[in-house]
Amino acid sequence: MVSDIGEAQSALGRRDAVAELLQQRGDLLVVSGLGSPSYDVHAAGDEAGNYYLWGAMGSAALVGLGLAQACRQRKVVVITGDGEQLMGLGGLATIAVARPKNLTIVVIDNGRYGETGMQLSHTGLRIDLARIAAACGFADVRTVDTLSEVSQLRRTMHQDATGPRFFVLKVTADVVERSLPFRDAVHGKNRFRAHLGLPVS
Amino acid sequence: MLECHWSVEIYNHLKAAGVRQVAYVPDAGHAQLIELFQADRDIVSTVLTTEEEGIAIAAGAWLGGDRSVLLMQSSGVGNCINMLSLAVIGRFPLLMLVTMRGEWAEFNPWQVPMGLATETCLGAVGVRCMRAEAPEALVETVRSAAKLAYEADQQVAVIIGQRMIGQKKW
Numbered sequence: 001m002v003s004d005i006g007e008a009q010s011a012l013g014r015r016d017a018v019a020e021l022l023q024q025r026g027d028l029l030v031v032s033g034l035g036s037p038s039y040d041v042h043a044a045g046d047e048a049g050n051y052y053l054w055g056a057m058g059s060a061a062l063v064g065l066g067l068a069q070a071c072r073q074r075k076v077v078v079i080t081g082d083g084e085q086l087m088g089l090g091g092l093a094t095i096a097v098a099r100p101k102n103l104t105i106v107v108i109d110n111g112r113y114g115e116t117g118m119q120l121s122h123t124g125l126r127i128d129l130a131r132i133a134a135a136c137g138f139a140d141v142r143t144v145d146t147l148s149e150v151s152q153l154r155r156t157m158h159q160d161a162t163g164p165r166f167f168v169l170k171v172t173a174d175v176v177e178r179s180l181p182f183r184d185a186v187h188g189k190n191r192f193r194a195h196l197g198l199p200v201s
Numbered sequence: 202m203l204e205c206h207w208s209v210e211i212y213n214h215l216k217a218a219g220v221r222q223v224a225y226v227p228d229a230g231h232a233q234l235i236e237l238f239q240a241d242r243d244i245v246s247t248v249l250t251t252e253e254e255g256i257a258i259a260a261g262a263w264l265g266g267d268r269s270v271l272l273m274q275s276s277g278v279g280n281c282i283n284m285l286s287l288a289v290i291g292r293f294p295l296l297m298l299v300t301m302r303g304e305w306a307e308f309n310p311w312q313v314p315m316g317l318a319t320e321t322c323l324g325a326v327g328v329r330c331m332r333a334e335a336p337e338a339l340v341e342t343v344r345s346a347a348k349l350a351y352e353a354d355q356q357v358a359v360i361i362g363q364r365m366i367g368q369k370k371w
Contacts, residue, residue, distance in 0.1 A: 031261070051264055056287035059257035063287075066261025066269070069222055069245045074265075090250030091257075098247050185291035189264060198266045201354055 010145035010170040014108050017169050018079060019044045020150045021106065026158065029067060033060035033080025035115040036176070037108050041079055043179035048195035051188055052181040058088030061105050065095050068103035071196070075102050077157060082109040082123040089132065095164050096136035104157050104165040105133070110173040118173060130168045139163030145170040207336040208233035211298075211343050215270055218347045221245060222262045222269035224255035230300030230366040231272045252277030253284035260293045268351050271297045275304075275319040276312060278358070282326055288356045289327040295356040296347055297328070305363035316363075323358050332360040339365065 018040035022030070030050045032041040037060075038052040051067075053060055064078035085092075085107050095103065111124025123129055134141040139162045144150060153167050182188065190200040212234060223238040224247040225231060239246050245267075249255050255271040262269040273281075278299060288295040302309075303316020320330045331346050333339035342359050349355040 029265075053287070055290070056257065056284050058253070059260070059284055059287055062254045062257035063261035063264070065247070066222065066258035066263075066267070067265040068261075069247070069258075070262045070265025070267035088254070088257075091254050093250050094247065094254055098245075185287070189291050189293065192264050193266070196264075196266060201352075 010172055012145050012147060012150070012169065012171045013174065013176075014040055014110065014169075014171040015043055015176055016147055017108065017150050017171055020147055021077075021079070021154050021157070021169075023154060025049075027074060028158070029071065029074050029076045031060055031064045031067065031076070031078045033057075033078070033084035035081055035084065037079045037081050037084070038181055039176070039179045040108065042181040046181065048191050050181075051192050054183050054185070057084055058091070060084055061088055061095060062091045064103055064105065065091075065098055065100060068100040069098065072100075072102060075104070075158060076100075077104045077106060079106045079108065081114070082107055082111060082129065083113045083121045085129060086122050086127070092133050092136045092138075092166070096133070096138055099137075099139075099163045101161050101163060104161075104167065105138075106153075106167045106169060108171055109168050110171050112173050114173075114175070118175070130166065133166035137163075138166040140165040141167075143168040143170060207339050208237060210340045212237040214340065214344055215347065216241070216244075218351065219268050220270050221267040222247065222258065223272065224249055224258045224269065225272035226250075226252050226255075226274070226277050228272070228274035228300045230274070230361060231298070234272065234298075251280050253281045256281055256284040256288055256295065259295050260287050260291060263293050268294070269296075271295070273297065273299055275299055275301045275360075276315045278319045278322055279315045282322055285323075285326045285328060285356070292354045293356070294350040294354055295328070296350040297358040298343070298361065299358050300361045300366055301363040303363070307363065320360060328356045328358050330358050330360050332362065334362040334364055336365060
């Protein structure tokens, strides 16, 4: 169980958590939020079915929504950070109303802004994103802080759902070596569309 | 309010252009177009809490093979600026239909600053503005903008003059 004190007390490492989540990913499509989540997804294995964001803070979950609405037969997971999701709080209401059955939002929550000097974020100051998602009406909302629980989430993520899922992974606030994906957003777009068999302009 | 026949023509054209997703923050000027899209079972309509969400949805939709359109009022343009980085730097096709406030027989002074800044802000971040002041010109402009967006990978805002939409009735 996770303490109601926002300050991260987890022993879960973010790289281990994301690597576990993306194991045996099959045809999963992945959108990653700017900063460490993009590095985590890249470290877990660069795939054509990944779209890495390097900016547009607050956009990740909604890029996932547009994608999930376009590809109803594919499962889409957004992996983002607490700061990035906090900037797009209204988007949780939008996603809950849109109610895609093939979208999972995963927040890698260290309670801090890791890119800018580890300042506390609102989740580090007791705001609980999972409770906000639950209040919006996400179909399945969970907060976990162990690798075995992440493993369970991975299995859940590949199953059919009745609506969007929202998983918070409480992780340590350690600084991890960067694993940098390419920064060319056009390349990422074209690679992703080619992966889906779509025309590339 | 004027009869909004142009909404039907725009709807028909966007359907023919293959649009599959529509995202919007409502505006009275878009009311008829929103109703037409909502009534269409082949179109996914997404209501937003704030306009910049639609920029992200449009990018995701394109990644997955869907053409989309984003409807908003001029005040919403100010909410979109940083998010437009995504469309511009990723060269994601983006078609925005922006109804103007604050520029023609406006009664609410709070609409004026963003109305004045709308085209400047869009241009500054790299979005092309195409303005229409009459229904016939608007339909032609939407046709051209849709082609520029979906086929030439451009980010285009069609600016719909407040003069055409008419004064807000109280």
